[in-house]
Amino acid sequence: MSERTLIDARGAFCPGPLMELIAALKAIEIGEEVEVLSSDKGSADDIPEWVAKVGHEMVGVEEKGDHWSVVVRRAK
Template sequence: MDTTFLDARGLNCPLPLLKTRQALRGLAPGALLEVAATDAGSARDIPEYLRQSPHELVRRQDDDREYRFLIRRGEEGQGPERGR
């Protein structure tokens, strides 16, 4: 399966999170999204959003002020968002 790449480097909070949410909405369940961000808030905001969503954080990598997240798109109606 191909991985979609979202370059959110250089964007300030809350844009990396908003763009991540938007990109996930455009993917099929099970698809992978890799996000690269430089805003320190992303290191907190994106994982917290994923904990409250049906999406899965597959891998996280922090390197010299760059944060990378590999996310698997979840199924609607699954996980903590169910019923919202």
């Protein structure tokens, strides 16, 4: 299983969770993953768009009660 960094961005509005994700991706190695917890629905929609645009890999998006878990693998 890939190494995974957890970012708890619950309570932050767009584009806070995305910016936190990007900072975390820059700090890990290719193939490793970041899991972002976000209570912002817009970010749960936007992060996959961003991932597709820049060429990383979506592992999954899951709604967990009052927040979303978004997992991204660094691909480049």
